[in-house]
Amino acid sequence: MTRYICASLLLAAALLCGCATQPATKRDPRDPFERINRATFKFNDALDRAALKPIAKGYRKITPHFVQTGVSNFMDNLDNPRTIVNDLLQGKLKASLNDTGRLLLNTTIGLGGILDPATDAGLDKGEEDFGQTMGKWGIHSGPYIVLPLLGSSTLRDAIGRVPDTYTSPIHYVRQSGIRWGLYGLSAIDTRARFLDLEQALSQTYDRYAFLKNAYLQRREYQVTDGQAPEEPLDESDMLEDPAGDSATQK
16 A cells, blocks of 8 residues: 555545545536546545554554654655656756755755755755646546545546656665565554544545545646636535444445
8 A cells, every 4th residue: 555545534534624525426527437536435445444544543553753753854855856756847947856856955954855944945845746737738637536545636636656667766776575574664654644534534524526526626626726716615514413424434
Protein backbone atom coordinates (compact mmCIF):
# COMPACT_ATOMS: atom_id res chain seq x y z
CA MET A 1 0.00 0.00 0.00
CA THR A 2 1.14 3.55 -0.60
CA ARG A 3 0.35 6.93 0.83
CA TYR A 4 -2.39 7.32 -1.81
CA ILE A 5 -4.72 5.11 0.19
CA CYS A 6 -5.49 8.24 2.20
CA ALA A 7 -5.69 10.71 -0.67
CA SER A 8 -9.48 10.85 -0.44
CA LEU A 9 -9.30 11.81 3.25
CA LEU A 10 -6.88 14.60 2.44
CA LEU A 11 -9.16 16.06 -0.20
CA ALA A 12 -12.21 15.76 2.01
CA ALA A 13 -10.42 17.69 4.72
CA ALA A 14 -9.51 20.50 2.37
CA LEU A 15 -13.12 20.87 1.29
CA LEU A 16 -14.94 19.74 4.44
CA CYS A 17 -17.09 22.85 4.52
CA GLY A 18 -17.53 23.49 0.83
CA CYS A 19 -18.38 20.60 -1.45
CA ALA A 20 -21.71 19.31 -2.70
CA THR A 21 -22.87 15.72 -3.00
CA GLN A 22 -25.13 14.40 -5.72
CA PRO A 23 -28.52 13.18 -4.45
CA ALA A 24 -28.63 9.41 -4.12
CA THR A 25 -31.46 9.15 -6.68
CA LYS A 26 -29.68 11.25 -9.32
CA ARG A 27 -27.20 9.60 -11.65
CA ASP A 28 -23.86 11.39 -11.70
CA PRO A 29 -22.54 11.69 -15.29
CA ARG A 30 -18.99 12.02 -13.93
CA ASP A 31 -19.27 8.57 -12.37
CA PRO A 32 -20.51 6.09 -15.00
CA PHE A 33 -18.89 3.18 -13.13
CA GLU A 34 -20.48 4.00 -9.78
CA ARG A 35 -21.56 0.45 -9.00
CA ILE A 36 -18.02 -0.91 -9.45
CA ASN A 37 -16.53 2.14 -7.75
CA ARG A 38 -18.69 1.69 -4.66
CA ALA A 39 -17.65 -1.95 -4.39
CA THR A 40 -13.99 -0.96 -4.64
CA PHE A 41 -14.54 1.82 -2.13
CA LYS A 42 -15.99 -0.67 0.38
CA PHE A 43 -13.03 -2.97 -0.16
CA ASN A 44 -10.53 -0.14 0.39
CA ASP A 45 -12.44 1.09 3.43
CA ALA A 46 -12.54 -2.38 4.99
CA LEU A 47 -8.82 -2.85 4.39
CA ASP A 48 -8.09 0.54 5.90
CA ARG A 49 -10.15 -0.19 9.01
CA ALA A 50 -8.59 -3.63 9.43
CA ALA A 51 -4.95 -2.74 8.82
CA LEU A 52 -3.77 0.76 8.02
CA LYS A 53 -5.85 2.73 10.50
CA PRO A 54 -4.90 0.61 13.54
CA ILE A 55 -1.23 0.76 12.52
CA ALA A 56 -1.43 4.53 12.10
CA LYS A 57 -3.06 4.91 15.52
CA GLY A 58 -0.32 2.81 17.10
CA TYR A 59 2.34 4.80 15.29
CA ARG A 60 0.92 8.08 16.57
CA LYS A 61 0.59 6.73 20.12
CA ILE A 62 4.12 5.39 20.56
CA THR A 63 6.13 7.75 18.33
CA PRO A 64 7.29 11.08 19.78
CA HIS A 65 5.75 14.10 18.07
CA PHE A 66 9.10 15.48 16.90
CA VAL A 67 9.87 12.15 15.22
CA GLN A 68 6.49 12.18 13.44
CA THR A 69 7.21 15.71 12.24
CA GLY A 70 10.61 14.65 10.94
CA VAL A 71 9.12 11.69 9.07
CA SER A 72 6.44 13.91 7.50
CA ASN A 73 9.06 16.48 6.46
CA PHE A 74 11.23 13.74 4.95
CA MET A 75 8.35 12.28 2.94
CA ASP A 76 7.28 15.72 1.74
CA ASN A 77 10.83 16.39 0.58
CA LEU A 78 10.75 13.24 -1.54
CA ASP A 79 7.76 14.72 -3.41
CA ASN A 80 9.76 17.76 -4.56
CA PRO A 81 11.38 16.16 -7.67
CA ARG A 82 7.93 15.22 -9.00
CA THR A 83 6.69 18.74 -8.37
CA ILE A 84 9.70 20.35 -10.05
CA VAL A 85 9.36 18.21 -13.18
CA ASN A 86 5.67 19.07 -13.52
CA ASP A 87 6.32 22.75 -12.82
CA LEU A 88 8.59 22.75 -15.87
CA LEU A 89 6.16 20.76 -18.00
CA GLN A 90 3.48 23.34 -17.21
CA GLY A 91 5.80 26.26 -17.94
CA LYS A 92 5.81 27.48 -14.33
CA LEU A 93 9.39 28.71 -14.17
CA LYS A 94 8.98 30.74 -10.98
CA ALA A 95 7.34 27.82 -9.20
CA SER A 96 10.09 25.47 -10.41
CA LEU A 97 12.74 27.76 -8.92
CA ASN A 98 10.80 27.90 -5.66
CA ASP A 99 10.47 24.11 -5.44
CA THR A 100 14.09 23.55 -6.50
CA GLY A 101 15.13 25.91 -3.71
CA ARG A 102 13.01 23.91 -1.27
CA LEU A 103 14.62 20.65 -2.34
CA LEU A 104 18.16 21.98 -2.07
CA LEU A 105 17.64 23.78 1.23
CA ASN A 106 15.79 20.96 2.97
CA THR A 107 18.11 18.26 1.64
CA THR A 108 21.25 20.06 2.81
CA ILE A 109 20.58 22.29 5.80
CA GLY A 110 17.45 20.26 6.59
CA LEU A 111 19.47 17.05 7.01
CA GLY A 112 17.96 15.15 4.10
CA GLY A 113 14.52 16.67 4.58
CA ILE A 114 14.02 15.78 8.23
CA LEU A 115 13.93 19.50 9.00
CA ASP A 116 12.02 22.09 6.97
CA PRO A 117 14.06 25.33 6.87
CA ALA A 118 12.62 26.10 3.41
CA THR A 119 9.20 26.94 4.82
CA ASP A 120 10.78 29.29 7.36
CA ALA A 121 12.64 30.89 4.45
CA GLY A 122 9.33 31.60 2.69
CA LEU A 123 9.53 28.81 0.10
CA ASP A 124 6.05 27.30 0.08
CA LYS A 125 5.54 23.67 -0.90
CA GLY A 126 4.12 23.00 -4.36
CA GLU A 127 1.91 20.02 -5.18
CA GLU A 128 2.11 19.49 -8.93
CA ASP A 129 1.77 16.07 -10.54
CA PHE A 130 1.38 14.69 -14.06
CA GLY A 131 -2.39 14.43 -13.76
CA GLN A 132 -2.50 18.19 -13.23
CA THR A 133 -0.04 18.68 -16.08
CA MET A 134 -2.27 16.79 -18.49
CA GLY A 135 -5.20 18.90 -17.28
CA LYS A 136 -3.16 22.03 -18.05
CA TRP A 137 -2.54 20.66 -21.52
CA GLY A 138 -6.29 20.45 -22.06
CA ILE A 139 -6.79 16.72 -21.54
CA HIS A 140 -10.18 16.00 -20.00
CA SER A 141 -10.24 14.24 -16.65
CA GLY A 142 -12.40 11.39 -17.93
CA PRO A 143 -14.66 9.29 -15.69
CA TYR A 144 -14.22 9.10 -11.93
CA ILE A 145 -12.77 5.80 -10.79
CA VAL A 146 -11.82 4.26 -7.45
CA LEU A 147 -8.56 2.33 -7.67
CA PRO A 148 -7.94 -0.70 -5.45
CA LEU A 149 -5.69 0.37 -2.55
CA LEU A 150 -5.02 3.76 -4.16
CA GLY A 151 -8.48 5.29 -3.75
CA SER A 152 -10.11 8.18 -5.61
CA SER A 153 -8.91 9.03 -9.10
CA THR A 154 -10.00 9.80 -12.62
CA LEU A 155 -8.88 8.10 -15.81
CA ARG A 156 -6.48 10.98 -16.48
CA ASP A 157 -5.06 10.95 -12.96
CA ALA A 158 -4.67 7.17 -12.99
CA ILE A 159 -2.59 7.40 -16.16
CA GLY A 160 -0.62 10.26 -14.60
CA ARG A 161 0.48 8.06 -11.71
CA VAL A 162 2.74 6.09 -14.07
CA PRO A 163 5.20 8.87 -15.02
CA ASP A 164 4.96 10.27 -11.48
CA THR A 165 6.36 6.98 -10.21
CA TYR A 166 9.59 7.62 -12.13
CA THR A 167 10.08 11.05 -10.54
CA SER A 168 10.09 9.63 -7.02
CA PRO A 169 13.54 8.95 -5.51
CA ILE A 170 12.06 5.90 -3.76
CA HIS A 171 11.60 4.22 -7.15
CA TYR A 172 15.37 4.19 -7.66
CA VAL A 173 16.26 2.56 -4.34
CA ARG A 174 17.77 -0.76 -5.45
CA GLN A 175 17.32 -2.70 -2.23
CA SER A 176 13.71 -3.88 -2.32
CA GLY A 177 13.46 -4.12 1.46
CA ILE A 178 14.39 -0.47 1.91
CA ARG A 179 12.23 0.63 -1.03
CA TRP A 180 9.08 -1.09 0.23
CA GLY A 181 9.87 0.00 3.75
CA LEU A 182 9.83 3.62 2.58
CA TYR A 183 6.54 3.08 0.75
CA GLY A 184 5.07 1.56 3.90
CA LEU A 185 6.34 4.37 6.11
CA SER A 186 4.89 6.89 3.67
CA ALA A 187 1.47 5.21 3.85
CA ILE A 188 1.51 5.14 7.66
CA ASP A 189 2.67 8.76 7.88
CA THR A 190 -0.08 9.94 5.53
CA ARG A 191 -2.76 7.95 7.33
CA ALA A 192 -1.64 9.23 10.73
CA ARG A 193 -1.91 12.83 9.57
CA PHE A 194 -5.65 12.47 9.03
CA LEU A 195 -6.78 10.46 12.02
CA ASP A 196 -8.29 13.61 13.51
CA LEU A 197 -10.68 13.91 10.55
CA GLU A 198 -12.44 10.62 11.23
CA GLN A 199 -15.19 12.06 13.42
CA ALA A 200 -15.97 14.91 11.04
CA LEU A 201 -16.08 12.56 8.06
CA SER A 202 -18.38 10.14 9.89
CA GLN A 203 -21.06 12.86 10.01
CA THR A 204 -21.59 12.72 6.24
CA TYR A 205 -24.71 11.05 4.88
CA ASP A 206 -22.89 9.19 2.08
CA ARG A 207 -19.12 8.94 2.57
CA TYR A 208 -18.55 7.65 -0.95
CA ALA A 209 -20.37 10.55 -2.62
CA PHE A 210 -18.81 13.10 -0.30
CA LEU A 211 -15.26 11.90 -0.95
CA LYS A 212 -15.91 11.71 -4.68
CA ASN A 213 -17.09 15.30 -4.86
CA ALA A 214 -14.28 16.46 -2.61
CA TYR A 215 -11.72 14.76 -4.82
CA LEU A 216 -13.13 16.06 -8.12
CA GLN A 217 -13.55 19.61 -6.84
CA ARG A 218 -10.07 19.65 -5.34
CA ARG A 219 -8.48 18.35 -8.54
CA GLU A 220 -10.28 20.97 -10.61
CA TYR A 221 -9.05 23.61 -8.18
CA GLN A 222 -5.46 22.34 -8.54
CA VAL A 223 -5.56 22.12 -12.34
CA THR A 224 -6.94 25.66 -12.68
CA ASP A 225 -4.68 27.04 -9.92
CA GLY A 226 -7.64 28.11 -7.84
CA GLN A 227 -9.68 29.56 -10.70
CA ALA A 228 -12.34 26.83 -10.67
CA PRO A 229 -15.85 28.10 -9.88
CA GLU A 230 -17.06 27.25 -6.39
CA GLU A 231 -19.92 24.78 -6.04
CA PRO A 232 -22.85 25.60 -3.75
CA LEU A 233 -22.85 24.02 -0.31
CA ASP A 234 -25.44 21.32 0.22
CA GLU A 235 -25.84 21.26 3.99
CA SER A 236 -27.80 18.00 3.88
CA ASP A 237 -24.56 16.20 3.00
CA MET A 238 -23.19 17.03 6.45
CA LEU A 239 -26.21 15.78 8.37
CA GLU A 240 -25.74 12.49 10.11
CA ASP A 241 -28.23 9.80 9.15
CA PRO A 242 -27.57 6.74 11.32
CA ALA A 243 -29.54 4.38 9.10
CA GLY A 244 -28.16 5.69 5.82
CA ASP A 245 -24.61 6.00 7.13
CA SER A 246 -24.49 2.47 8.41
CA ALA A 247 -25.92 1.20 5.18
CA THR A 248 -23.14 2.79 3.16
CA GLN A 249 -20.39 1.44 5.40
CA LYS A 250 -21.48 -2.18 5.50
